[in-house]
Amino acid sequence: MAINPLFPYPLYLVISEQDCYPQSWLHVAEEAIIGGVDVIQLREKNETPTGFLKKAKKLKQITDRYGIPLIINDAVDIAIEIEAWGVHVGQNDRQPIEIREKYGKRLQIGWSLEDRTQLNSKQMAAVDHLGVSPIFPTKTKTDTITTWGINGLGELRNLTEKPLIAIGGMNRDNSASAWLSGANSIAVVSAICQSKNPRERSFQLKELLT
Numbered sequence: 224m225a226i227n228p229l230f231p232y233p234l235y236l237v238i239s240e241q242d243c244y245p246q247s248w249l250h251v252a253e254e255a256i257i258g259g260v261d262v263i264q265l266r267e268k269n270e271t272p273t274g275f276l277k278k279a280k281k282l283k284q285i286t287d288r289y290g291i292p293l294i295i296n297d298a299v300d301i302a303i304e305i306e307a308w309g310v311h312v313g314q315n316d317r318q319p320i321e322i323r324e325k326y327g328k329r330l331q332i333g334w335s336l337e338d339r340t341q342l343n344s345k346q347m348a349a350v351d352h353l354g355v356s357p358i359f360p361t362k363t364k365t366d367t368i369t370t371w372g373i374n375g376l377g378e379l380r381n382l383t384e385k386p387l388i389a390i391g392g393m394n395r396d397n398s399a400s401a402w403l404s405g406a407n408s409i410a411v412v413s414a415i416c417q418s419k420n421p422r423e424r425s426f427q428l429k430e431l432l433t
């Protein structure tokens with residue numbers, strides 16, 4: 224797909240300390256940015272609020288240094304506190320409308336689309352971009368509902384104009400087809416976090432998205 228001005232970030236890294244282990248997650252983040260990652264989401268599922276805030280501050284220093292946007296998963300208050308670019312929420316998290324009402328345009332709001340009916344939800348009015356989740360089955364997240372596949376992604380492309388982010392099992396073999404089927408961004412965890420050379424891997428993935 225062409226670059227979408229509403230989400231001009233073709234390569235999207237979703238990061239946590241655990242998913243990068245045994246590599247240093249901050250090192251992975253920096254290497255990935257140098258390699259071509261355009262946006263990073265911090266997604267920490269096993270952190271205390273204090274621990275999450277500390278990590279968010281550290282990562283924000285890096286994303287600010289390189290001038291790329293940072294998205295915080297779930298923790299809206301932390302996103303506001305560190306002046307993140309955006310927040311990403313799932314179907315069971317804080318609702319987009321509530322976030323928009325409270326914080327206006329201070330945060331870009333990403334929402335996980337797990338079922339086609341959610342496209343008709345009133346929440347869509349407050350959503351800036353959608354995570355199409357998951358495209359393929361993945362060990363990184365197993366509590367999923369719809370596995371969209373490339374065809375499902377292509378169908379969604381015809382049903383909404385909002386930027387679509389393909390996530391779940393994305394790698395060097397399937398990212399180009401997701402891109403050509405209408406994704407505006409390809410989001411990965413393990414393809415970069417578990418790579419021995421996150422910089423090179425990011426570069427390789429980015430090359431596919433033009």
Ligand code: TZP
Pocket residue numbers: 237266356357360361362363364390391392393410411412413414
């Ligand atoms: N949301 C849907 S799938 C997923 C998330 C956070 C995990 C993607 O991880 P991987 O390792 O890129 O398949």
Ligand code: MG
Pocket residue numbers: 296297311312313316
């Ligand atoms: Mg969530």
